[in-house]
Amino acid sequence: MAHYTDEQLMELIKHSDNPDYGFNLLVRKYQEKLYWHIRRLVIDHEDTNDILQDVFIKAWQALDSFRGEAGLYTWLYRIATNEALSFLKKKKRRFFLPWQDVENVLAEKIESDSGFTGNEIQRKLQKAIISLPEKQRVVFNLRYYEEMKYEQMSQVLDTSVGALKASYHHAAKKIEDYVKDA
Amino acid sequence: MEKDNVKKELREIAPHLEKLSKENPFSVPENYFDAFPSEVQEKILKSRRKQTDPGFYGVPRLAFIGVAAVMLLVAGYFFLLKDTSQDLNGFADEAYFDPQLEWYAEYQSDVYYDIIFDDYEEPQEETMTQNSVEDQIEMDYLIDYSLYFMDRPFDDSSLDY
Numbered sequence: 528m529a530h531y532t533d534e535q536l537m538e539l540i541k542h543s544d545n546p547d548y549g550f551n552l553l554v555r556k557y558q559e560k561l562y563w564h565i566r567r568l569v570i571d572h573e574d575t576n577d578i579l580q581d582v583f584i585k586a587w588q589a590l591d592s593f594r595g596e597a598g599l600y601t602w603l604y605r606i607a608t609n610e611a612l613s614f615l616k617k618k619k620r621r622f623f624l625p626w627q628d629v630e631n632v633l634a635e636k637i638e639s640d641s642g643f644t645g646n647e648i649q650r651k652l653q654k655a656i657i658s659l660p661e662k663q664r665v666v667f668n669l670r671y672y673e674e675m676k677y678e679q680m681s682q683v684l685d686t687s688v689g690a691l692k693a694s695y696h697h698a699a700k701k702i703e704d705y706v707k708d709a
Numbered sequence: 710m711e712k713d714n715v716k717k718e719l720r721e722i723a724p725h726l727e728k729l730s731k732e733n734p735f736s737v738p739e740n741y742f743d744a745f746p747s748e749v750q751e752k753i754l755k756s757r758r759k760q761t762d763p764g765f766y767g768v769p770r771l772a773f774i775g776v777a778a779v780m781l782l783v784a785g786y787f788f789l790l791k792d793t794s795q796d797l798n799g800f801a802d803e804a805y806f807d808p809q810l811e812w813y814a815e816y817q818s819d820v821y822y823d824i825i826f827d828d829y830e831e832p833q834e835e836t837m838t839q840n841s842v843e844d845q846i847e848m849d850y851l852i853d854y855s856l857y858f859m860d861r862p863f864d865d866s867s868l869d870y
Contacts, residue, residue, distance in 0.1 A: 551750060554745070558742055563735075572738070579745070580748065640735075643734055649734040671715070674711050675711075699719060703725050706726055706729070
């Protein structure tokens, strides 16, 4: 399965007799990477599952119009990021009490989540990441955890490399302070 | 490799953070990733069916919903009518039969009339009976008598104390 390149997968989906099989391979190739990208942003597994399903359904529906300029990998990351951020925005709109924001809710989830297997330092690190502004969070996660190149990140987030470097620098500094104090 | 670049960059910005192990602190349910692709396929199939399915016997789904809504409204209308008649029938049952109630039901509209005109006696046509003729003669006599005394000067000597 892993030996299929993005081009081969696209060929299977667009020009073979069984496009479903090709798409199934695409899901298998990218599901884990996209899952973790979304999970680090929304924390909850069930929310992540829903978003990830939406990501692949939207990708399937838009495959005909996908021209391959950005690359399948970048394109899927872009959809996943947009879906996760709009999910958080919707969640924000739901909390109309000023003291109850998304950040607190996510922090509570980290505290109570049975699926959280990290130690106390990991818990503090996740809380620090949650406290970052949304875009900085995305940049930090993509660089720190997924070790994505700035050029690629620039295509995913439609932002200049310089701005992304600055954003990552700020985020890493804030988390360093948080972790040091803790 | 990009991994080395990330490590080097982080060491310069945040040396404490760079020393932390980069383990994944979250877990997923067992076999989650094995089952996920078929879940997605199922959802895609469902959405595809929605797009292509014209509804029952080729009737467009929206038209079908419209017809069903009209049928429900009609059924609801008759159901309500039936309910009302049942109530009225119930009122006519023996359990509700009471002569007093029946009287109220028949004369309900006259209740206010009765209240307002309860003390009022309808004027009766005067009939000249024997009694009324005698009364009239007596009255005429008294008037004449009083007029007679009014014309004469008053003389108290005739009064018997």
